[in-house]
Amino acid sequence: MTQTPVRTHEDPATHVEAAPSVLTTQQIAEALPGALRKLDPRTLVATPVMLVVEIGAAATTVMSVLDPSVMGWLVSVWLWLTVVFGALAESVAEGRGKAQAASLRALQTETTARRLRAGAGGTEELVASTDLRAGDVVVVEAGGRIPGDGDVIEGVASVDESAVTGESAPVIRESGGDRSAVTGGTLVLSDRIVVRITSDPGHSFVDRMISLVEGSQRQRTPNEIALNVLLTSLTVIFVVVCGSLYYLADYSGAHQSWLVLTALLVCLIPTTIGALLSAIGIAGMDRLVRRNVLAMSGRAVEAAGDVDVLLLDKTGTITYGNRQAYEIVPVTGVTLTGAENAAVLASLSDQTPEGRSILTLVGRSMGGPADATMVEFSAMTRMSGLDSPGLSVRKGAASAVTAWVEEHGGQVPPETAEIVDEIARGGGTPLVVAEHRDSDRARVLGVVHLKDVVKDGIRERFDELRAMGIKTVMITGDNAATAAAIAQEAGVDDVLAEATPEDKLALIRREQRGGRMVAMCGDGTNDAPALAQADVGVAMNTGTPAAKEAGNMVDLDSDPTKLIDVVEIGKQLLITRGALTTFSVANDVAKYFAILPAMFVGVFPALGVLNIMRLSSPESAIVSAVVFNALIIIALIPLSLRGVRYRPSSASALLRRNLLLYGVGGLIVPFVGIKLLDLVVSLIPGL
Known part of the structure; x- marks a missing residue:
């Protein structure tokens, strides 16, 4: 009989969370003060395109004050609105992190800490949490808040980290190993722990989180800097062109005012992408924050979009991590019910996840004899079971149960070894079930097949990654045969079996020497070298400080599967930037057809053929182009x-x-938009 184990884990096949598609009035109202502050020329220097517009x-x-005109004031107002809309885009993007930053600041309320005096025989003193320094040792008991980031050096406790991770389920923190790190401001729910503080005030993990979500430490990425240089170069070129055009027009007899040339300049330079470039970068980091991943820099997010190779741990990432009972195979002469009943009895005292999964698989509960003695599983015996008058049952590793059967006068049938070998070759773990009755010799009843269950939907996710051109590599400490079986079921491209930390580091370096960008995740100190070497290193929040310092991202949920989402968000960032750049450049074509004929048609009537939109007048054409140039920014912010x-x-x-949608779309939309605006603008008296 083959049954599917009950799975209580979430399906990892989640996709990038989308932000609201409409810019609400509340968002605009909250972001507007920040946008107005960004109009300071000293701030706009970082965005040369928008500085030129200002x-x-x-x-x-x-000019409008010196020589008032309806056209002059309309152009001036909409140029100012263009600058405001550009600043508003960045302000809205930054504002989305304020709510999370506010909740994080709640963790920083000053508390009283119980600090152990050095060399004073363990005596305590009460101090403010803000007075703690790295190296201090504090005691925290149930109901108390951890006063600062640190490592548990004594004890074990259940800790509520929901304010940091958003997860309501408490986590266990204990001394030693990779689960000793604690975050300041989190709440101890049970027991007592002794914590060594690892950060000074103002330099805690929460402080870093607040800075990141507010964008105060955001640095421009290499691609963003390169694009900004390109936009600046184009702006300089158009400044020279428009300045020269004044004298060219004067020479040809089609004299143009500086008002018209300024409007032309603003419409020709790439104001759309110039206004949105910073917002795109901030929003990319914000999407990671919404997935509970903190990127230490924009460079890390951008690198995620260029990843070619993804290294994934098998346990907890590709599989659920706990081997679960998949089926029970009875030996010849034994009924399935008989083998199942013995497996259940032998598992009553087995509190391991594997033991509990057998009860779930069989789907019925049985109570042992009232006078039975439970035999708990131990690493020494590698068996569990029970002893009662007239009956003993055991379940465990094949070698251990075989020795037990032979010790009680029984013989193990040859088919048992065949079943065990077949399960092992398939990547599973066999557990032999046997019984001994006083009236008979001990005998084997069957074999439990434990399987490292591959997560639902993970194969489809790997298919998606393959479609992106990303190679997936499963890393595991299992032997080659088991690793190959899991890899085939999960659909990964390659596998590194019996992996050591040195093997991981060597693999990353080998891929990088081949020109590939590598991403991986880890949580232990032994993962730190590989996390530091990888182009994208995602450290688990439950991991050691060394791992979190080595990586350039931290997953607050400690879900290794999140690495797939990180790659998708990185690619979405790059695609968004490229798409809007294409749209912005294509937009300019329509503006040429709107403004240039309007400027010279009076002297060169033949240019009227370029007025394909049949705009009402030169003045209406110029104002309509300027208005469209401003409105398209606000329309593209969402x-x-x-x-x-x-x-x-x-x-x-x-x-x-992208070329078809945003290139062709960027050509068509302005023609339609400018024409519709012209119909409205032409109705304004005095224009």
Whole structure:
């Protein structure tokens, strides 16, 4: 009989969480003060494109004061709105992290800590948490808050970390191993622990989280810097062109005012992507925060989008981590019910996940004899079971149970070894079940097949990664045969079996020498070298301080599967930036057809053929183009925050899709938008 084990874990096949698709009035109201503060030229220096727009807005305002006109004031107002909308995009993106930052600040309320005096025989003194320094040792008992980041050096306790991770389930923290790290501000629910503080005030993990979610430490990524340089270069070119155009137009007899040339300049430079570039980067990090992943830099998010190789631990990432009973195979002459009943009796005292999974598999509870003595599982005996008058049952490793059967006068049938070998070859773990009755010799009843269960949906996720051109490598300490069986079932591309920390590091370096970008996750001190070497290293929040310092991302949920989502978010960031850049450049084409004919048609009537939108007048054409240039920024803010929808496919397919959607769309939308605005603007008296 084959039954599917009960699975209580969540399906890892989740996708990138989308931000709201509409910019609400509340969002605008909350972000507007910050946007107005960003109009300071000293702030706009970081965005040269928008600085030029602001200078242009100031210049046209002065011109309108000196020589008032309806067109002048309309152009001035909408140029100022263009600058405000650009600042608003960044302000809205930054504002989305304020709520989470506020909840994190609640963790930083000053508490009283019980600090152990050095060399004073373990006596305690009460101090403010803000007075603690790295190296201090404190005692925290049930109901108390951990006063600062640290490592548990004594005891074990249940800790509520929901304020940090968002998960309501408490976690166990204990001295030694990879689960000793604790975060300041979290609540101890039970027992007593002694903690050595590892950070000074103002430098805690929560402080770093607040800085990251608020964007105060965000650094521009290499690609973002390169694109900013390109946009700046284009802006300089158009400044020179428009400045030269003044004298060219004057020479040809089609004299143009500096007001018109300023409007032309703002419409030709890449204001759309210039205004949204910073917001796209901030929103990419914010999407990670919403998935409970903190990126230490924008560079890490960007690198995630370029990942070629993904290293994943088998246990807890590809599989559920606990081997579960998959089936019970009776030997010849024994009924399935008889083998199941013996397996249940032998598992009553087995509190391991494997033992409990046998009860779940059989699906019925049985009570042992009232006078039975339970034999708990131990690493020494490698068996569990029970002894009662007239009956003893055992379940455990094949060699241990074989020795027990032979000790009680029985013989193990040859088919037992065949069943055990078949299960082992398939990557499973065999547990032999036997019984001994006083009236007979001990005998084997069957074999329990324990299987390291592959997570639901994980194969489909790997298929998606393969479609992206990403190679997946499973890392495990299992032997080659077991690793190969799990790898085949999960659908990974390659496997590294019997892996040591040195093996992981060597594999990463080998892939990087081949020009590949590598991502991996880890939680232990022994993972730190590989996390530091990887281009994207995701450390688990439950991991050691060494692991969290080595990685460039921290997963607050400590879910290794999240690495797949990190890659998707990184790719979405790159695609969004590329798509909006394409749209912005394509937009300019329509503006050429709107403004250039309007400027010269009076002197060169033949240019009227370029007025394909049939705009009402030169003045209406210029104002409509300026208004559209501003409105398209506000219209694209939700898309820059949400990100362009990412579908796993090849790079060529993604490029083709973006060119068709955002390239062609960027050509068509302005023609329609400017024409509709012209119909409205032309109705304004005095224009």
